Amino acid sequence: MILDAKMPSGPVQDKWDKHRFDMKLINPANKRKFKVLVVGTGLGGAAAAASMAELGYQVEAFTYNDSPRRAHSIAAQGGINAAKNYQNDGDSVWRLFYDTVKGGDFRSREGNVYRLAMVSRNIIDQCVAQGVPFAREYGGLLANRSFGGAQVSRTFYARGQTGQQLLLGAYSALSKEVGGGRVKMHTRKEMMDIVNIDGVCRGIVTRDMVTGKIESHWGDAVVLATGGYGNVFFLSTNAQACNVTATYRAYKKGAAFANPCFTQIHPTCIPVSGDHQSKLTLMSESLRNDGRIWVPKKVGDNRSPELIPENERDYYLERKYPSFGNLSPRDISSRAAKEVCDEGRGVGATGYGVYLDFSTAIARVGQEMIAERYGNLFEMYERITGDNPYKTPMRIFPASHYTMGGLWVDYNLMTTVPGLHAIGEANFSDHGANRLGASALMQGLADGYFILPYTIGNYLAQAPLDKIDTNHAEFKKAEDEASAKINKIMSLKGKRTSTSFHRELGLLMWDKVGMGRNESGIKEALSKIPQIREEFWSNLTVPGSGAELNVSLERALRTADFLEFAELLAWDALERDESCGAHYREEHIHPDGEAKRDDTNFAHVAAWEYQGENIKPVRHQEQLEFENVHLAVRSYK
Amino acid sequence: MKLKLNIWRQKNAKTDGKMTSYQLNHVEEDMSFLEMLDILNEDLILKGDDPVAFDHDCREGICGACSMTINGTPHGPEKETTTCQLHMRKFKDGQTINIEPFRAKAFPVIKDLVVDRNAFDRIMQKGGYISVRTGQAQDANNIPISKKNADLAMDAAACIGCGACVAACPNGAAMLFVSAKVNQFALLPQGQIERKERVIGMVNQMEAEGFGACTNHFECEAACPKSISVKFIAKLNTEYLKATLTKNSF
Structure with missing residues (x-):
């Protein structure tokens, strides 16, 4: 396998312009001869499907939800970054580029990140034109807030529902195209596999989640916009249905999977309350603009927070990172929280929580202003915990949130399988080893609106695409494989539910390959994952049949892939024998506890190539060059 | 706490359904309503029975997937709360x-x-869109919008499309849903060009789908988890009337 990033030559600021000029075009009348399949209709998928349909391609889009508007992009709260410099505070494309490369701890491609920073400005323009009601100042112009890992205010927001508003913008653009007959929308259909013909991706196989029918769909190119794999930890801030199946199936059919161990733990989530817990709820990072994080100075101090005097509180982020304070990047804030809890200074019933306190901000700007900024988040917190955060500090703890790893893609967002593209969280491209806040919305929309619609044309213009249909033997083979897998699951008739296996796997992964990792822990996970998998395939029970709406079958199919993928994640975590960004190997830390990178041996992307069942995959490397942002120890002090 | 659940079971669209009773003996008050149903479903699966199918996804009150009617009220008894955000501490033992x-x-x-x-x-x-193709937009700050209108547009745009308004309405009307989108765009300068076509198109489709008409019960607002106001329905009626009367004028 050769990893050619196809990075255009020349200075970083000219690469995208040069590439756009060099790319082959397809004349408008010919575009309608090509059909593109888009799997997933979140920010990336909906934006890409709508934009490609506008250009004239035939597009078919697929979602396992009942409507494209349900995709989990909708849950992003805080905002979207863009280098507009509307606040006149020194922002620029170059600074957003620099912040993102540094925030990613030097494990992303400079060329990709620069392009992302460039098109960030177009995204805001596009979304405002679509009628996205971003927050405004009294003069009628756009408002901004600041976010972790940046010292400028470049985050645009719509109350605490920015993801919702941006997704509904993309959904409305998609609805326009569906209504006009230019996109064929498939709801409640889950992708089971991709189909390659002569080494080129030419379609997918889906399961109709209402009738159970296995169906084939052909295309001239396939785009996976299927999100991340954070649910490998079982408890995460992801939606219940988020899964790794689409990207993992692609991996098994030849697409390299890059940096699977780069998983982000978000510092501000509501702590676990019991074994019944099905998900963890995020409290937007934007809260850290006004909330101060603290724990008691004394170990075992279990007084209620208002009884702990100021001089007995440890505002540990402000103490350790005075220049970024409560706005330190996510990985650093998460580990600092874990550290104080491991010292026995955590708060709440489980001892795994820290306070996020708004009393200083309420005294400074008034409760009304705080309510305007975060009202819906405060209400959500109260609904879940029964506590009122205007009166008593929130309790928060880190949780699995976002995955920087994903399918390896080149500068054109194409995987190592010709014709198969991956966008948004499903690819690995822009965030390196750690994603900064308000950058996921930016990347999903950048890929969907402004990058893929160009680069896919370049592929289609040159690809040798024979005329095919779904009667091709490869489609039948993939359909048979999907049916056989379902039949096998239905025939097991064991004694455990798929949820119990998923929970067991998740706890193991969180414990051994979660926020902090070490060699022996990872090796322990690697020895236990196959055991869980083996039991799954002998002792699983799924009632009903495959030919109907069967929620436990859906879960079982997703869990089956997590049980294989978890091993890949652990291999990657083991072999990346350094700490960087969110990948924190306890053997490699600076004396002050910060992640210690090993640029001599690991300034590269690790891309894994599937070799077959129960065979260790091959790890390939794409070397990263830093010509503009110089490799340095990431410091937020 | 112990609870008795009467749940609508219906195998598929073609068969009749009926209420079926289940007893749950170990419900904790910190559980969400859907986590309570998860526990029931785990029990059912282990007994070889079909688990209760329900739509849900984000479980943080924003995707709009969860959709059940609890004791006669869509999304249950707590105001401004989706089913997934409803917690068992709002119910009583027994x-x-x-x-x-x-x-x-x-x-x-x-x-x-x-x-x-x-x-x-x-x-x-x-x-339900503004026709702007990708790449056509002008600089975002070239379209100033008063904070008041932006905030009002956001109030309308907060709709999560769950359909509780329809389920709560004695007429099965979708006017709160339609009014939210129509008003979001009517309040913004970007929405003016297609203002008339939009309201006529959406209202006509709403009627073609078999949704009823509004007779001012306001059950929709009471059931709405995002407290979308019925004032948007009043405005929808005005918008529709103006549009139909003036669509051919120039």
């Missing part, structure tokens, strides 16, 4: 809870508590 799908002519049942809400998507396809 209580009986009736759980049904959202009921409306335009929302046919698919299975158990799962209904087909694609009618909302089809309404959106008839004008």
Whole structure:
């Protein structure tokens, strides 16, 4: 396998312009001869499907939800970054580029990140034109807030529902195209596999989640916009249905999977309350603009927070990172929280929580202003915990949130399988080893609106695409494989539910390959994952049949892939024998506890190539060059 | 706490359904309503029975997927709260809870508590957008919008498309849903160009889907988890009337 990033030559600021000029075009009348399949209709998928349909391609889009508007992009709260410099505070494309490369701890491609920073400005323009009601100042112009890992205010927001508003913008653009007959929308259909013909991706196989029918769909190119794999930890801030199946199936059919161990733990989530817990709820990072994080100075101090005097509180982020304070990047804030809890200074019933306190901000700007900024988040917190955060500090703890790893893609967002593209969280491209806040919305929309619609044309213009249909033997083979897998699951008739296996796997992964990792822990996970998998395939029970709406079958199919993928994640975590960004190997830390990178041996992307069942995959490397942002120890002090 | 659940069970769209009773003996008050149903489903699966199918996804009150009617109220008893955000501390030990799908002519049942809400998507396809192709936009700050109008547009845009308004309405009307999108765009300068076509297209599709008309019961606002105001319905009526009267004038 050769990893050619196809990075255009020349200075970083000219690469995208040069590439756009060099790319082959397809004349408008010919575009309608090509059909593109888009799997997933979140920010990336909906934006890409709508934009490609506008250009004239035939597009078919697929979602396992009942409507494209349900995709989990909708849950992003805080905002979207863009280098507009509307606040006149020194922002620029170059600074957003620099912040993102540094925030990613030097494990992303400079060329990709620069392009992302460039098109960030177009995204805001596009979304405002679509009628996205971003927050405004009294003069009628756009408002901004600041976010972790940046010292400028470049985050645009719509109350605490920015993801919702941006997704509904993309959904409305998609609805326009569906209504006009230019996109064929498939709801409640889950992708089971991709189909390659002569080494080129030419379609997918889906399961109709209402009738159970296995169906084939052909295309001239396939785009996976299927999100991340954070649910490998079982408890995460992801939606219940988020899964790794689409990207993992692609991996098994030849697409390299890059940096699977780069998983982000978000510092501000509501702590676990019991074994019944099905998900963890995020409290937007934007809260850290006004909330101060603290724990008691004394170990075992279990007084209620208002009884702990100021001089007995440890505002540990402000103490350790005075220049970024409560706005330190996510990985650093998460580990600092874990550290104080491991010292026995955590708060709440489980001892795994820290306070996020708004009393200083309420005294400074008034409760009304705080309510305007975060009202819906405060209400959500109260609904879940029964506590009122205007009166008593929130309790928060880190949780699995976002995955920087994903399918390896080149500068054109194409995987190592010709014709198969991956966008948004499903690819690995822009965030390196750690994603900064308000950058996921930016990347999903950048890929969907402004990058893929160009680069896919370049592929289609040159690809040798024979005329095919779904009667091709490869489609039948993939359909048979999907049916056989379902039949096998239905025939097991064991004694455990798929949820119990998923929970067991998740706890193991969180414990051994979660926020902090070490060699022996990872090796322990690697020895236990196959055991869980083996039991799954002998002792699983799924009632009903495959030919109907069967929620436990859906879960079982997703869990089956997590049980294989978890091993890949652990291999990657083991072999990346350094700490960087969110990948924190306890053997490699600076004396002050910060992640210690090993640029001599690991300034590269690790891309894994599937070799077959129960065979260790091959790890390939794409070397990263830093010509503009110089490799340095990431410091937020 | 112990609870008795009466749940609507229906195998598929073609068969009749009926209420079935279940007893749950170990419900904790920190559980969400859906986590309570997860526990029931785990028990059912282990007994070899079909688990209760219900739509859900984000479990943080924003995707709009969860859709059941609890003791006669869509999303249950707590105001401004989706089912996934409803917690068991709002119920009493020994209580009986009736759980049904959202009921409306335009929302046919698919299975158990799962209904087909694609009618909302089809309404959106008839004008719930501003026609701007990718790349056509001007600089965002070239369109100043008063904070008041931006905030009002956001109030309307907060709709999560769950359909509780329809399920709560004695007429099965979708006017709160339609009014939210129509008003969001009517309040913004970007929405002016297609203002008339939008309201006419969306209202016509709403009627074609079999949704009823508004007769001012205001049950929709009471059931709405995002407290979308019925004032938007009044404004929708004005918008529709103005548009139909003036669509051919220039």
